[in-house]
Amino acid sequence: MGRSRRKYKQSRTKVRVALPKKNPRLFKPSFSVPPKLLQSLDDEPQWDDKGTVNHNYQSFGVLSDPNSISDPSPASESIDSGSDLEEDDLKSALGKKRRDGKSAPPQPLTAMQRNHIGRLVDKYGYDYQSMLMDIKLNPMQHSIGTLQKLCIRYHMYQNKNPLILSK
Numbered sequence: 001m002g003r004s005r006r007k008y009k010q011s012r013t014k015v016r017v018a019l020p021k022k023n024p025r026l027f028k029p030s031f032s033v034p035p036k037l038l039q040s041l042d043d044e045p046q047w048d049d050k051g052t053v054n055h056n057y058q059s060f061g062v063l064s065d066p067n068s069i070s071d072p073s074p075a076s077e078s079i080d081s082g083s084d085l086e087e088d089d090l091k092s093a094l095g096k097k098r099r100d101g102k103s104a105p106p107q108p109l110t111a112m113q114r115n116h117i118g119r120l121v122d123k124y125g126y127d128y129q130s131m132l133m134d135i136k137l138n139p140m141q142h143s144i145g146t147l148q149k150l151c152i153r154y155h156m157y158q159n160k161n162p163l164i165l166s167k
Helices: 005-011 035-040 053-060 088-094 111-124 128-133 144-156
Strands: none
Touching (some): 111 128, 111 144, 128 144
């Protein structure tokens, strides 16, 4: 006589799969602050009990109303240039004005992007409307604005990157 399936399954050990245990005493920061910026944070602002909340937030460098980014008040129309201690890359990432007054240069296209945009440029040139309508060569359905930016980046780095050969 055979053994029941239920008893057989209950007697077998279950394999437990889990991620490796993390050391609770080990702290890893999620990002690193540039050392020049870290030196400027030595004199931390203190919370003023008699001041307004908005004024205290402003002294800490925090927005009191996150919706004010999309609809700026007339008093805060000037672009924050940031401190001179911040690097240009950090300023461009934060949307602040760089020391040289320019924005960050556009990144070169990946090999896959060069392949797709190269075929579109060969067929249509600068006719972005036709590029938009071509579903076979534009499988990502890029908009006209995105196609213009990609074509600018394509022409800018066409022969300058030795690692990426066009065609």
